[in-house]
Amino acid sequence: MTGEEDPPPSVVDRLPLLTALHAACAAPQPGLLPEPPPEPPGPVVPLPAPDAVRVADGLRGRASPVAGFLPRPITAGALAAILAHAAAGYPGDLPGCHEAPVTVTPHVLVQRVTGVPAGAYRYDRRRHALVAAGGTGDARTTALRTNTRWALPEAAAAVVPVGDQATGGTTFGDRWYRLQQAEAGLVVHRATLAASALGLAARIHSDGTNPATDAALGVRGPLRGLSFLLLGTPRPGSTVTGPLW
Numbered sequence: 001m002t003g004e005e006d007p008p009p010s011v012v013d014r015l016p017l018l019t020a021l022h023a024a025c026a027a028p029q030p031g032l033l034p035e036p037p038p039e040p041p042g043p044v045v046p047l048p049a050p051d052a053v054r055v056a057d058g059l060r061g062r063a064s065p066v067a068g069f070l071p072r073p074i075t076a077g078a079l080a081a082i083l084a085h086a087a088a089g090y091p092g093d094l095p096g097c098h099e100a101p102v103t104v105t106p107h108v109l110v111q112r113v114t115g116v117p118a119g120a121y122r123y124d125r126r127r128h129a130l131v132a133a134g135g136t137g138d139a140r141t142t143a144l145r146t147n148t149r150w151a152l153p154e155a156a157a158a159v160v161p162v163g164d165q166a167t168g169g170t171t172f173g174d175r176w177y178r179l180q181q182a183e184a185g186l187v188v189h190r191a192t193l194a195a196s197a198l199g200l201a202a203r204i205h206s207d208g209t210n211p212a213t214d215a216a217l218g219v220r221g222p223l224r225g226l227s228f229l230l231l232g233t234p235r236p237g238s239t240v241t242g243p244l245w
């Protein structure tokens with residue numbers, strides 16, 4: 001059968017709500033960035049100089065681990081590099097985006113990082129430091145899927161881009177959703193590549209994006225975790241026997 005006789009299914013016909021979402025988000029609705037909510041102060045943990053690493057070097061070996069992580073610590077320099085790359089700027093038209101993402105802030109749950117106490121932190125890019133976010137630091141909940149339940153306790157850290165999904169809509173309209181999702185993706189994918197370039201590995205676990213994780217992170221008010229990236233030393237081989245996710 002040729003491609004013409006058997007065309008691929010039409011997304012527009014099959015997923016009208018997704019089509020409407022994309023149409024709404026693509027509409028030009030220029031606006032001003034909302035004032036971010038005040039960031040509560042907390043104890044500051046300075047990070048060491050980031051390990052020198054290029055995200056492009058992470059491309060070759062990058063793969064989402066299927067068997068979770070070995071419960072081994074990573075260095076603070078490695079975490080510093082991962083966060084510095086995750087919070088780097090990008091070419092775009094949002095004010096300030098050349099310096100850093102402007103609709104999300106990377107947060108991190110530290111579990112095994114040498115020299116950094118376990119806990120929940122916001123990454124302060126300007127100070128290159130972690131600011132304790134006041135959460136419990138424990139994101140394990142019964143609602144997690146099987147592979148996340150296994151991987152989470154053994155990962156070295158979780159990187160979570162955090163943002164306010166609502167407020168930007170008042171000035172940017174529906175386009176806010178798309179802008180913020182793009183930045184959230186940028187944060188987790190750059191963190192992934194930096195981890196890979198350092199000989200580590202990372203996997204997005206979308207089910208880790210939930211209210212329990214927000215509580216563990218100390219994320220409050222209009223803020224929400226928008227993605228959830230586990231990282232650490234990959235466990236070799238595949239020990240997954242149940243449904244993957």
Ligand SMILES: Cc1cc2nc3c(=O)[nH]c(=O)nc-3n(C[C@H](O)[C@H](O)[C@H](O)COP(=O)(O)O)c2cc1C
Pocket residue numbers: 062063064065147203204205206207244245
């Ligand atoms: C947006 C996004 C969401 C994902 N969510 C999950 C998830 O919830 N659980 C999971 O195990 N993997 C998740 N992954 C990881 C994908 O399963 C993985 O990237 C995919 O299998 C391709 O493998 P690779 O990353 O090694 O190329 C997600 C990946 C992306 C890009």
